[in-house]
Amino acid sequence: MLDYKLRLVSILIVLTVLVIGCLVLDYFHLRRRPWRPGLYLGILGIAGAVFLTSNAVLPTSLFYGAVVYQGPSVEKLVALTYDDGPNPPYTLQILDILDKYSVKATFFLVGENVRTYPEVARTIVQRGHQVGNHTFHHEDLLKLNRTQMDKEIDATTELIEAATGVSPKVFRPPHGFRDPVVLEQAKERNLRVxxxxxxxxxxxxxxxxxxxxxxxxxxxxGAIILMHDGDGLNHGGDRSQSVTATELVIQRLQQQGYRFVTIDELLASNR
Ligand SMILES: [Zn+2]
Structure with missing residues (x-):
């Protein structure tokens, strides 16, 4: 069983010390017989570190626990998702394009940006889109302790509720990086990752x-498409290419018979 209190960073530090110890043993020709345990255990340690890190950063890995990365594949449904907003004018330009094609999308909002542009967050919801929590400062959660993580998630939820009147049900960690503790924090709050x-x-x-x-x-x-209307905490970060691409993507996928839905709708289509 995985110990859910262990952080990836702590495991990596322990592994690094062990690997260095093993390689030093081997380098100084200590305990090389009969099978050079220093070398082989060192290599095993490096492989373990690579394995554990890849599963924390690969968006579709289920190794550390359940995450949603796509919907059911029975219907031609796809979900457009936008991260790091609200970020005017790009968020508003995207909203206009979505309206033009009657498309609903999901926006993973950064708390700091909601605090700066609450009216844009409100507009997203008023125009029928779903909002999710993308933390307050858009920091890599693998580097934060539980208390810091609590604040990152809860302050963002509070701001989204205050600005839009809705409580987010979905959560996307910055860069998609997670370990068992990140997933546990989301689960405690009934947030789907x-x-x-x-x-x-x-x-x-x-x-x-x-x-x-x-x-x-x-x-x-069932595809969940990752796009960006914002750029971390960089207010006004240029997302004009994502705006133009939004229209091209909608035109081409609608032509192929795909229908755009929010994450909630995509997941509900399972039932
Ligand atoms: Zn992001």
Whole structure:
């Protein structure tokens, strides 16, 4: 059984010390017979660290516990999700495009940005979209202790409730990074951890056409698509490519018969 009180960072520190110890033993030709345990245990330790870290950062890994990264594949439903907002003017531009095509999406909001732009957060909900919690400062939760994590999640929920009148039911850790404690914190608050299955890397700004092509290439029934209307805590961070790509993605996927739904609707379609 996994000890749910263990943090990934603590395990990695212990593994690093063990690996260094093992390799030092081997380097100084200590205990090399009959099978060089220092070397092999050192390699095993490195492999373990790589394994544990990959499962914390890969969006679709279920190793540390349940996360949602796609919906059921029976219907041609997809969910557009936008992270790091509210971030005007881009969030509002995206809302206009979504309205134009009668598309509903899900926005994972950063608390600090909700505090700065509460009226934009309110507009997202008023226009029929779902909102989720994306922490207050958009920090890597693997590096925070439980108390800091509590504040990151709870302060954001409170701000979203105050600004929009709704309580978020879904949570996306920054960068999708999680360990057992991060998942436990979400579970304690009845927040579903939502990752993604389609990642066009729009934050790298490769051009709207490239972003749209990547989505179209990766899309599948039940896909959760990760896009960005914001850029961490960077107010006004340029998301014009994501705005343009939104329209291209909607046009192309609607042409292929896909219907856009919120995360709640996507998951409810299972029943
Ligand atoms: Zn983010």
């Amino acid at each position: 939502v990752q993604w299955s389609v990642m066009p890397r729009d934050w790298k700004k490769p051009g709207a056409e490239v972003i749209a092509e990547r989505v179209v290439r990766q899309v599948h029934n």
